Amino acid sequence: MAVQTGEQLRSKRCGACEGEAARLSETQAREMLQSLEGWEMGDDGRHIRKRWKMEDFAAGLDFLRHVGDLAEQEGHHPDVHLTGYRHVTVELSTHAVGGLSENDFILAAKIDELPVAEKA
Numbered sequence: 001m002a003v004q005t006g007e008q009l010r011s012k013r014c015g016a017c018e019g020e021a022a023r024l025s026e027t028q029a030r031e032m033l034q035s036l037e038g039w040e041m042g043d044d045g046r047h048i049r050k051r052w053k054m055e056d057f058a059a060g061l062d063f064l065r066h067v068g069d070l071a072e073q074e075g076h077h078p079d080v081h082l083t084g085y086r087h088v089t090v091e092l093s094t095h096a097v098g099g100l101s102e103n104d105f106i107l108a109a110k111i112d113e114l115p116v117a118e119k120a
Contacts, residue, residue, distance in 0.1 A: 003056075004035055004105075008108075021094050021097050021102070021103055021106065022097070022102075023094070023097035023098065023101060024099065024100045024101060024102070024111055025078060027039065029048070029099075029100045032105045034100075036050075036103065036109060036112065038050075041048065041097065042093075045100075046090070046098065046100060047091050047103060047104075048105075048108060049089055049090065050108070050111070051087065051088065051091070052087075052088045052089075052116060053086060053087055053116055053118060053119045054088055054118060054119060055086070055089075055114070055118065055119050056085070057082075057086055058089050059086065059117035060085070060086050060087075061082065061095075062117070064080050064088060066114045066115065067080060067111055067114065069109065070107070070110055070114065071107065074103075074110070076103045076104075076106075077091075078090050078092045079091040080106065090108075092107055092108055102113070
C-alpha cells in the first residue's frame with residue numbers, strides 16, 4: 001500500500017469493516033501515519049490517537065459532536081474522551097480486524113478538517 005497524502009485520504013470513504021477491511025502491518029501503519037499531523041501510534045501498535053486542549057468544556061462537547069456526526073456518515077466509530085473538562089482525545093482502531101486499517105487513517109484525515117476551538 002503506497003503512502004497517501006492527507007488530501008488523498010480525505011477524498012475516500014470508509015469501507016465496510018466486517019470481512020472487507022485489511023489489517024495494516026505496523027510498518028504500513030507507521031508509513032500512513034506520516035500523512036497525518038499530530039496523530040500518534042498507540043503503544044500496542046493497534047490504534048492511533050490525537051489529543052486536543054479546548055478553550056472550554058462547551059468547545060470540547062461541540063468538537064465531539066462534529067466527530068460523532070462524521071463518524072456516523074463514514075460508518076466508522078472512534079473511541080472519544082473528554083476529560084479534565086477540556087481535554088479531548090480521539091482514538092481510532094478497526095475492531096473487526098484487531099488493529100489498524102485504511103479506514104482509521106481516512107477518518108483521522110477527515111477529523112483534522114473539522115472546526116476546533118483549541119486553547120491558545
